[in-house]
Amino acid sequence: MTGSSRFFAAVSSLVMVAACQLIEEPYERPAAPIPAALPVLDAAGSEVQPLVWQDVFLSDDLRQLVELSLDQNRDLRIAAANVQLARARYGITQAQRLPTVSASGNLTEGGTFDSGSGAGGFSDSVSAQLGVTAYELDLFGRVASLNEAALQSYFASEEGERAAKIAIAATVGELWMQLAADKALLALAEDTVEVQSESRSLTDELFQAGVATELDVRRASASVETARAQAAQFAARVEQDLNALRLVVGTDLPANTYEAAALTPSPLANAIPVEQSSLVLLKRPDVQSAERQLMAANANVGAARAAFFPTISLTGRVGYASSDLADLFDGSAGYSFGPSVSLPIFDGGARQSNLDVTQAQRDIAVAAYEQAIQLAFRDTADALAVARTIDERVEALSRLVEDTSVTLNLSEERFQVGVDDYLSVLDSQQLYYNARQQLIQAELTRNLNIIALYRALGTWPEN
Numbered sequence: 005m006t007g008s009s010r011f012f013a014a015v016s017s018l019v020m021v022a023a024c025q026l027i028e029e030p031y032e033r034p035a036a037p038i039p040a041a042l043p044v045l046d047a048a049g050s051e052v053q054p055l056v057w058q059d060v061f062l063s064d065d066l067r068q069l070v071e072l073s074l075d076q077n078r079d080l081r082i083a084a085a086n087v088q089l090a091r092a093r094y095g096i097t098q099a100q101r102l103p104t105v106s107a108s109g110n111l112t113e114g115g116t117f118d119s120g121s122g123a124g125g126f127s128d129s130v131s132a133q134l135g136v137t138a139y140e141l142d143l144f145g146r147v148a149s150l151n152e153a154a155l156q157s158y159f160a161s162e163e164g165e166r167a168a169k170i171a172i173a174a175t176v177g178e179l180w181m182q183l184a185a186d187k188a189l190l191a192l193a194e195d196t197v198e199v200q201s202e203s204r205s206l207t208d209e210l211f212q213a214g215v216a217t218e219l220d221v222r223r224a225s226a227s228v229e230t231a232r233a234q235a236a237q238f239a240a241r242v243e244q245d246l247n248a249l250r251l252v253v254g255t256d257l258p259a260n261t262y263e264a265a266a267l268t269p270s271p272l273a274n275a276i277p278v279e280q281s282s283l284v285l286l287k288r289p290d291v292q293s294a295e296r297q298l299m300a301a302n303a304n305v306g307a308a309r310a311a312f313f314p315t316i317s318l319t320g321r322v323g324y325a326s327s328d329l330a331d332l333f334d335g336s337a338g339y340s341f342g343p344s345v346s347l348p349i350f351d352g353g354a355r356q357s358n359l360d361v362t363q364a365q366r367d368i369a370v371a372a373y374e375q376a377i378q379l380a381f382r383d384t385a386d387a388l389a390v391a392r393t394i395d396e397r398v399e400a401l402s403r404l405v406e407d408t409s410v411t412l413n414l415s416e417e418r419f420q421v422g423v424d425d426y427l428s429v430l431d432s433q434q435l436y437y438n439a440r441q442q443l444i445q446a447e448l449t450r451n452l453n454i455i456a457l458y459r460a461l462g463t464w465p466e467n
Contacts, residue, residue, distance in 0.1 A: 029149070029306030031299055037374050038381040042282050043388050054287070054463040055276065057173040060454065063271030065264035066180055069253060070173050076254030083161075083168040090154075090161035097147075097154040103318075104137050140317050146310035153303035160296035166464035167289035174462070175252050177272070177455045183245035184265040185448035186238055192440055193235035200228045200433065203416070207426060220426035227430055231437075267447045272454045278388065278461065285380040287463060294376040298369040305366055308359040315346040384460040390453040398450060401443040408436040 061067050074080065142148055204224040210216035242262075250257055285291060348355060415432035418424040 029302050029309065031302045033295065034298075034370055034374060036282065036286065036377050038282050038285070038377055040282055041280050042278060042284075042381075043385050055458060055461050056463060056465065057170070057177075057458065060273050060276070060458045060462075061173075061177055061271065062273060063264070065258070065260065066177065066271050068258060069180065069249075069261065070176050072255065072258075073172050073176050073253040074169060077172050077252060078254055080165070080168055080172055083165040087158075087161045087165050090158040094151075094154040094158045097151045106137060137319055140315060143316060144310040144313040146307050146313075146315075149303045149307035149310060153300040153307065156296045156300035156303060160293045160300065162466075163289045163293035163296060166466075167293060169464050170289065170459065170462045172252065174455050174459045176249070177458075178452055179245060179249040179252060180265055180271075181267070181448055181451045181455070183242065183249060183262070184267045185444055186241045186245055187262070187265055188267055188444045189441060190235060190238035190242055192437070192444070193231055193238050196231040196433075196437055197228060197235055200224065200231055203429070203433075204228050206420070210420070216426060223426050223430050227433060267444065267451060270447075270451055270454075272451055274454070276454060276457045276461075278384075278457070282381060284461065285377060285384065288376075288380050288461075289464060291373070291376045291380055294369075294373040298366070298373045301362065301366040301369040304362045305359070308355070308362040311355050311358065312348060314348075317344050317346075319344070380460065383456070387453055387456040387460050390449065391457065394446070394450045394453060398443070398446045401439065401446050404439045405436070405443050408432065408439045412436045 057070060058067070061070060140147060204221070204227075207216050207221050207224040211218065211221050246257065246262065249261070286295075412429075412432040412435075415424065415429045419426055419429045
């Protein structure tokens with residue numbers, strides 16, 4: 005047996021032994037560190053359909069704005085580009101599982117300037133060959149683990165894109181609601197300026213008639229100026245809301261955006277069904293993205309373990325060689341085959357340190373995954389806590405507005421007949437104004453909480 009044959013036999017034996025030593029890092033999903041049930045209103049916890057933004061946003065104008073943002077928002081374009089980047093990286097690692105085949109050719113024209121000796125060193129030659137260059141036999145799963153890590157990173161980027169779409173749709177809805185609330189507060193402040201200006205004019209007349217005092221006039225004037233200052237403040241906030249909305253949408257807003265924004269009637273679905281089981285949170289795109297990152301980190305541990313075992317590579321060529329191009333395929337044909345084995349013996353602890361790094365990265369990914377679940381549970385529980393009480397709050401504030409409206413009318417009548425001074429009117433006006441402001445804020449909170457539930461439980465269909 006020749007030396008090359010013995011080497012080939014040794015490599016074959018090593019291949020057969022190694023084939024039974026495939027290194028795989030098993031994956032096991034960590035237990036969710038949250039209660040088994042959500043604090044839902046319906047204890048029966050009936051099965052519900054996945055929550056999508058079209059089920060939450062009912063206003064046609066708001067839907068148009070969301071669709072525009074999904075097409076123009078720059079954050080979504082970045083997320084989509086990251087998906088393409090991850091897909092390309094996965095393609096690179098996947099290609100490493102297949103041999104690289106290349107073709108090459110060579111043509112040399114040779115001769116001498118005289119007929120002296122040495123002409124053979126300058127003869128014609130031509131060759132053509134196909135070759136496989138350093139194809140690694142993935143007997144221990146190193147390449148497969150790296151390929152799995154790239155695949156899971158790609159899936160994580162897809163989940164990240166879906167999470168970004170949910171966030172953009174929710175943000176558009178939140179800014180729309182804030183614009184509607186500031187618009188309502190601006191209208192309230194402007195109405196208050198008008199009403200209190202009339203009250204100041206009446207106070208001036210009563211002062212001229214000797215019924216009111218200068219103190220009453222100054223108080224009426226201060227009330228008007230306070231309302232004017234707040235009107236200016238809310239006018240600026242409306243402009244800021246429009247600017248924020250324009251940034252999130254990513255382009256100019258439709259012409260009717262300001263006019264269409266309104267708190268009531270609500271442009272959102274009033275009731276959102278919620279499952280009782282907290283396992284529904286595992287379907288959230290951000291949670292699934294965190295799990296995909298964990299799976300990628302787990303696969304990297306497998307690749308690091310496989311690095312402790314031999315690397316077996318194959319190279320080979322087959323082709324033709326001739327001294328004349330016309331007779332190339334009639335010339336001599338041949339092949340070469342060269343398996344090689346690289347066995348790690350001593351590297352100063354580099355491979356062990358690399359394994360330690362991947363294990364630490366997996367521990368980080370586990371904690372990140374568990375934290376994502378905990379944050380999802382908190383978001384949902386917070387939104388459900390508001391949902392249980394917000395209707396009662398709005399109802400109470402509606403009655404408060406009605407009571408303070410009656411109180412204000414009575415105070416104005418008593419002032420006009422001289423029973424009370426203007427201070428009682430001013431107090432009643434402030435109570436009425438504050439009550440109306442609180443009602444607007446409560447209606448805003450109710451609408452924002454509906455969007456918060458969508459953020460917490462929303463899904464995005466796969467492409």
